[in-house]
Amino acid sequence: MRVSPIATRLVALLLTAALITGCAGRGATDDEDEFAGVAEQELYEEAREALDARRFTTAINRLEAIDTRFPFGRHAEQAQLELIYAYYETRDWEATRAAASRFIRLHPTHPQADYALYMRGLASWQAGRFSLERLRLIDISKRDLGASRDAYADFRELVSRYPQSEYAPDAEQRIVYLRNLLARHELHVADFYLRKGAYLAAVERGRWVIENYPQTEATRDALAVMVEGYLGLDMRDRAREVLQVLIENDPRNDRLRGRTFQPQHVRAQPLSA
The missing domain is CATH 1.25.40.10 (Tetratricopeptide repeat domain)
Structure with missing residues (x-):
């Protein structure tokens, strides 16, 4: 009986698929059985030796096996702690x-x-x-x-x-x-808002720095950001109040020089009604 070319190709494909599946299955089984029959104590000793020798990949391999195969074993908790260290040393x-x-x-x-x-x-x-x-x-x-x-x-x-x-x-x-x-980062964001004309957002960022990072030097620059933001919003009363706080705390602040909120500039403005 003559077999058609289509049937031949189909049989070949089925055989190939069966071989691939079989190899994959054997590989998974081999991986799972790598530590089959190995006692917890032996795995832990091997892990400790690997850690001492700074062979962290080997140590992780053994410690993970303990964690998986002996979750309630004698060395389970210590193995979990050692894993934290081993992962850290591999920069993971x-x-x-x-x-x-x-x-x-x-x-x-x-x-x-x-x-x-x-x-x-x-x-x-x-x-x-x-x-x-x-x-x-x-x-x-x-x-x-x-x-x-x-x-x-x-x-x-x-x-x-x-x-x-x-x-x-x-x-x-x-x-x-x-x-x-983190405070400096917030100031970078606040300056970005000022450049974009988002003055209210800049003021809020400045206030957030002062409230959440009061012990940082960035609070002084945050006050300056708030002054400029209030000026952008044409809230000159508030700008003057915050400026006074800045002058009292940091009269030589770099932002007081060459900016639109110099003391004389703000004071020259009429008070809001």
Whole structure:
């Protein structure tokens, strides 16, 4: 019996599909069975040896196996903590944050919950500033600061919840840096609004900096932004009031020179009715 070319091609396609499926299935099984029959203690010892030798990929491999195969085992909690560290050392900031968040959620009263919270903040800190800031390519305060805001929130939570933690002093120092960074970022946005003539938005940004970052030097520039915004809105009474506060606190502020809100300019305007 003669077989048609179409039937021949169909059989060939079916055989190819079967071979591909079989290979894929065997590969998945091999991966799943990599640690079949390996005791938790052995996996943990191998993970610790890898960590000590800074072979973090190998360590992650073993620690993830413990987490999956022995979720309630003797080394389960410690393996989760070690995973946070191993992910961090491989600069996988997203995995670090996820592992830390999971640990905090599962073990909120654990003695090392402060460590997990600190590492979560540190991962966000690195995600927000690691690459470009080291290369000095741009002012980091002009970038999207979502990760830095997360770090700021985590470090503040750490200091609030665990004031006696060994990680609290370092967190406090980072809070100071981040507070100034975030305040400068808000001023960049406020200046953008001024350039676009969105004076009300600029005033609100300036006020937000003063209310949320009162301990930063940026509050003085925020006052200057508010003065210029009020002038743009033709609210000269308010501009004069804020200007007076700025002069009392920072009479040599750079923004007082060569800008439309110089003291003599504002004072020369008639009071609003």
